[in-house]
Amino acid sequence: MSLFHGLSAFPITPSDDAGIVDTDNLGQLVARVCDAKVDSVGLLGSTGTYAYLTRAQRQRAVAAASEIVGDTPLIVGVGALRTDDVIDLAKDAQASGADALLLAPVSYTPLTQEEALTHYTAVAASTDLPICIYNNPGTTHFNFGLPLLQQLAAVPNIAAVKMPLPAGDLGEDLAQLRASLPADFAIGYSGDWGCGDALLTGADTWYSVLGGILPKQAMALTRAAQAGDADATSAQNAALEPLWALFKEHGSLRVAYAIAHHLNLTTALPPRPILPLGSEVEARVVAALGALEV
């Protein structure tokens, strides 16, 4: 089985005001998700604020996590604006113990499909690690056409894609991707509120913010969906609905920090200019957690 399967848990990366990663605290957060037997750790994803951290801090984070994960696969986000910087980050990640890479088409000048193809193939050629395409238009504002995904899937070590939830029917989206991409190419989704259903529909992977901060709850939903238990999936989604609403309204990153604060898992704040949630929204987060008996 591909290492891109099941629940991939994306923790926050605690850092101080100057962007220095608290590697002890990060290790605690990584141990928490590994204790819950998640299928992989997604370090330095969007929730892990990779875009806001320097190369040196990202390497420190990977080294710290790799000491903790044991047999749990460690997938590391290596996105950056410049192709040469991504290649450096990929080399650092491999040298520091990553098992796989997650690569978003980070952009400032909007990229063409050809530019993304050239970027991904250059990075893939620079590493031995398998790569997951991080298709996240909400942050990168890049849209992968199906022809581009097919070209990328033909690159030997590009092995998976992390898709956003589609605007339309997820079953149709997944069926079209399955019909267009190699049989062994792993197809997963992010957007926690739709990912139980995505697994139930046959997606390989849930790339999860919830999994990084409430891994037991995310694992329970994952296993219910993987077992094909639609009723249990629906019931667990219903219990999580107050959190899903907060994720959609305020961004899952800000809510993940609020959860971590409430559970005394960190005192770190998101990197400025991102602000912590105000007290009214925090109270809603606490109420949502109370209903989950967290």
Added chain:
Amino acid sequence: MSLFHGLSAFPITPSDDAGIVDTDNLGQLVARVCDAKVDSVGLLGSTGTYAYLTRAQRQRAVAAASEIVGDTPLIVGVGALRTDDVIDLAKDAQASGADALLLAPVSYTPLTQEEALTHYTAVAASTDLPICIYNNPGTTHFNFGLPLLQQLAAVPNIAAVKMPLPAGDLGEDLAQLRASLPADFAIGYSGDWGCGDALLTGADTWYSVLGGILPKQAMALTRAAQAGDADATSAQNAALEPLWALFKEHGSLRVAYAIAHHLNLTTALPPRPILPLGSEVEARVVAALGALEV
């Protein structure tokens, strides 16, 4: 008069494959625009690929340009993802000779209006220089609400805004901004194909890619529009229409590099993953220049 007026010319920043700025070549490009008597130089704008350059390279670029500009005001882009990094860049720019700063709300995690307000006020408090708000949703994907612009315009050293061309009527857009913002707050536009008309309609400033690479042509259009000569503005716009079409289709950054290559002004390429235009599009650029007798 505010230093934010007339034609602000945005040159490319020539750099090598590793992102090292060629300061001699940059100086030549800056001298070219100053020779054309532009009203200001917009260094390290989107066209100057500021987002792709390190702090050290950005400081080298500012220092090199400030030696060349003489009395022409030097406006320097200081956008970055992290607030602390922007503050460092603002201090560097001031120390290296900038006369004003241009600040875009660069984002990865989409920012709230409050986060942008906090970001701008923190940066404004860290510098003595006047700041122009760089409202560029095509690259930052942040949209400034009018209440936010009003809050920012109340900060003493936030003195100007660079607006994108509106989807609707420019005259209405400008009238609404004038009615909402202080009388001495400078309102300018970018999007070269609409900026002659913007000046004709009474905008203070044209923030111009064309001005950075074909400054004489941009100055002629600027002066015609500022004189209220609608016929001359229209005629010059018509002559530039083939270039405007290329800007819209391929991004003005890529076209600016192609123009610079054709005129033997640089051999530098845009930073990867951005690719130079293919030969077919380059031929269209050359044809467009031929019609202008450049």
